[in-house]
Amino acid sequence: MAITIDAPLDMHLHLRDKEMLKRVAPLSSDSFSGAIIMPNLVPPITTKEELISYKNRIKEAIGEDNFTPYMTLFFKPTYTKEFLESIKDELTAIKLYPAGITTNSEGGVSGFNVEELRPTLEAMSELEIPLCIHGETNGFVMDREAQFVSIYEMLATNFPKLTIIMEHITTKESVEALDRFENLYATITLHHLMITLDDVAGGMLQPHLFCKPIAKRPEDRDALRRVALSGHPKVMFGSDSAPHPQDAKESCGCAAGVFTAPIALQVLTQLFMEHSTPENLQAFISDNAQKIYKNITVPRKSVVLEEKPFTVPDKYGTVVPMYAGEKLKYSIREIK
Amino acid sequence: MAITIDAPLDMHLHLRDKEMLKRVAPLSSDSFSGAIIMPNLVPPITTKEELISYKNRIKEAIGEDNFTPYMTLFFKPTYTKEFLESIKDELTAIKLYPAGITTNSEGGVSGFNVEELRPTLEAMSELEIPLCIHGETNGFVMDREAQFVSIYEMLATNFPKLTIIMEHITTKESVEALDRFENLYATITLHHLMITLDDVAGGMLQPHLFCKPIAKRPEDRDALRRVALSGHPKVMFGSDSAPHPQDAKESCGCAAGVFTAPIALQVLTQLFMEHSTPENLQAFISDNAQKIYKNITVPRKSVVLEEKPFTVPDKYGTVVPMYAGEKLKYSIREIK
Numbered sequence: 201m202a203i204t205i206d207a208p209l210d211m212h213l214h215l216r217d218k219e220m221l222k223r224v225a226p227l228s229s230d231s232f233s234g235a236i237i238m239p240n241l242v243p244p245i246t247t248k249e250e251l252i253s254y255k256n257r258i259k260e261a262i263g264e265d266n267f268t269p270y271m272t273l274f275f276k277p278t279y280t281k282e283f284l285e286s287i288k289d290e291l292t293a294i295k296l297y298p299a300g301i302t303t304n305s306e307g308g309v310s311g312f313n314v315e316e317l318r319p320t321l322e323a324m325s326e327l328e329i330p331l332c333i334h335g336e337t338n339g340f341v342m343d344r345e346a347q348f349v350s351i352y353e354m355l356a357t358n359f360p361k362l363t364i365i366m367e368h369i370t371t372k373e374s375v376e377a378l379d380r381f382e383n384l385y386a387t388i389t390l391h392h393l394m395i396t397l398d399d400v401a402g403g404m405l406q407p408h409l410f411c412k413p414i415a416k417r418p419e420d421r422d423a424l425r426r427v428a429l430s431g432h433p434k435v436m437f438g439s440d441s442a443p444h445p446q447d448a449k450e451s452c453g454c455a456a457g458v459f460t461a462p463i464a465l466q467v468l469t470q471l472f473m474e475h476s477t478p479e480n481l482q483a484f485i486s487d488n489a490q491k492i493y494k495n496i497t498v499p500r501k502s503v504v505l506e507e508k509p510f511t512v513p514d515k516y517g518t519v520v521p522m523y524a525g526e527k528l529k530y531s532i533r534e535i536k
Numbered sequence: 537m538a539i540t541i542d543a544p545l546d547m548h549l550h551l552r553d554k555e556m557l558k559r560v561a562p563l564s565s566d567s568f569s570g571a572i573i574m575p576n577l578v579p580p581i582t583t584k585e586e587l588i589s590y591k592n593r594i595k596e597a598i599g600e601d602n603f604t605p606y607m608t609l610f611f612k613p614t615y616t617k618e619f620l621e622s623i624k625d626e627l628t629a630i631k632l633y634p635a636g637i638t639t640n641s642e643g644g645v646s647g648f649n650v651e652e653l654r655p656t657l658e659a660m661s662e663l664e665i666p667l668c669i670h671g672e673t674n675g676f677v678m679d680r681e682a683q684f685v686s687i688y689e690m691l692a693t694n695f696p697k698l699t700i701i702m703e704h705i706t707t708k709e710s711v712e713a714l715d716r717f718e719n720l721y722a723t724i725t726l727h728h729l730m731i732t733l734d735d736v737a738g739g740m741l742q743p744h745l746f747c748k749p750i751a752k753r754p755e756d757r758d759a760l761r762r763v764a765l766s767g768h769p770k771v772m773f774g775s776d777s778a779p780h781p782q783d784a785k786e787s788c789g790c791a792a793g794v795f796t797a798p799i800a801l802q803v804l805t806q807l808f809m810e811h812s813t814p815e816n817l818q819a820f821i822s823d824n825a826q827k828i829y830k831n832i833t834v835p836r837k838s839v840v841l842e843e844k845p846f847t848v849p850d851k852y853g854t855v856v857p858m859y860a861g862e863k864l865k866y867s868i869r870e871i872k
Binding site for chain 1: 676677678732733734736737738740741742743744746750753754785786787788789790791792856
């Protein structure tokens with residue numbers, strides 16, 4: 201049986217830069233129509249010049265035209281309305297990181313003083329630029345995201361017209377927040393739909409499944425699955441696919457990130473075919489995002505998957521993917 | 537200021553076998569008077585011959601006489617009273633592992649059918665052989681130990697004269713169980729007094745701090761510190777020092793275990809001098825154990841520590857210790 205996904209979108213993607221960019225970008229552009237590109241390079245993307253230059257490097261790495269990198273800036277409370285107006289045509293969203301919370305986030309926001317943030321967030325609201333947030337506090341690792349929900353609520357209340365996207369949510373607390381505020385949305389990764397902390401640290405320690413936010417409890421995964429599989433209109437697929445070289449993962453002080461870009465469509469198809477419907481898969485992986493992000497245009501692309509085993513490569517270059525060496529049930533038959 | 541510890545005891549120690557045994561045994565015997573030696577070799581120690589042979593290999597690795605390895609058997613419900621009587625003089629305790637719960641525990645107990653366990657546990661009770669337990673279920677990694685408390689309670693109730701030692705406890709639930717049953721005791725490791733899950737997976741992933749049971753929440757560590765630092769008479773130091781070669785720790789599928797034997801006295805002295813008293817340190821590290829384990833004799837040894845920096849080696853052979861390369865506040869001045 202063949203499943204066709206129209207215009208798959210990855211609403212949270214790390215493409216890195218230089219050699220890694222060249223290696224991983226085609227693995228997304230081959231099968232996705234577009235992706236929200238994270239700005240946390242070293243240094244992060246904070247100017248129009250950097251953004252355009254990065255976009256061009258991505259296009260060069262991809263070498264084709266039917267994939268759109270939706271560019272983002274690294275949030276700074278110093279962005280003025282004039283600046284945002286000047287960059288609006290190149291910009292799809294702005295990503296806010298609390299300071300030091302994940303890979304390359306040192307220059308992020310410390311404390312959440314609403315008055316300090318107000319000018320920039322009001323300008324974004326007026327210009328209809330969505331705000332993407334990595335929502336974790338500096339608290340205990342299993343509590344960080346749930347503790348951040350009050351900050352989401354503060355922002356949603358103070359900026360009711362701002363589209364706020366809770367990125368890569370991992371907890372039932374975030375799922376519950378979705379329906380309390382009209383302007384709160386969420387992305388969910390593949391790996392958080394599939395694993396819990398047990399898979400990371402319940403048997404042997406599995407560095408290739410270590411990510412931020414860390415995978416949580418079984419009841420959290422259940423809550424994520426519930427909204428994703430039901431096609432809930434406020435959730436979108438965002439892989440947070442985050443490549444690191446193998447030696448940075450399998451070492452003392454392993455870097456955070458799971459690499460899923462080249463296997464995401466296959467695994468999501470299996471998950472939805474077993475527990476939901478093709479319609480809900482289409483909603484989760486494209487249609488919802490197109491309704492939430494009113495400022496994107498989506499290149500036409502259709503991906504046809506079929507029930508035919510696909511053995512995941514052990515590595516893509518130096519990067520070990522999720523499910524490396526394992527056999528998946530669905531494979532990509534055709535991309536039109 | 538000098539601190540003298542009389543007859544330090546490590547009531548939970550992994551010495552492994554062969555080359556690793558030769559490497560790590562002296563690191564315990566140098567400064568400790570004795571240690572409870574875990575029986576989970578491959579295959580585990582289940583006969584008198586294996587136990588005596590392992591004891592001799594340990595003595596050979598140590599090459600001195602003022603350290604006693606307190607030998608243990610790997611629990612089997614098939615041990616008869618006759619067998620236990622025949623081995624009693626060589627045996628200090630029996631260690632029970634739930635099947636598959638940690639390193640080399642595949643042959644452990646599945647399910648806890650009290651009637652199946654009764655003959656062996658009643659014999660141990662009569663012969664005054666303590667039962668040491670790795671208390672974890674197969675549940676979610678953060679819940680396993682708390683879920684096991686009901687099994688501790690079942691055993692403590694059914695075998696009220698059996699000395700039951702909850703090994704390497706990590707949760708407030710286990711601490712609370714201590715005072716509910718007269719015959720329940722506990723060992724606590726150095727690392728569980730020092731770290732939480734945040735140290736393992738809150739920043740970068742730290743394989744050298746990955747252990748079973750996994751380090752838990754801040755409030756769990758607080759509960760452990762409360763009983764250890766107060767000199768609570770039912771808790772004893774047991775390092776659970778568990779050496780693995782560096783490449784087995786820093787790899788995909790990292791083995792569980794923290795290596796602390798050569799730094800334990802220094803770190804515990806600092807902890808107790810900052811938050812408690814030398815008397816409580818003495819109780820935690822030796823006196824309580826001598827009262828709980830009525831069947832041990834303790835070689836005389838005094839370890840004098842002083843406030844003088846000690847830089848932890850990066851490695852002992854192929855094994856990376858906790859706090860590798862870091863500077864500790866106390867060092868060992870003299871062993872008498």
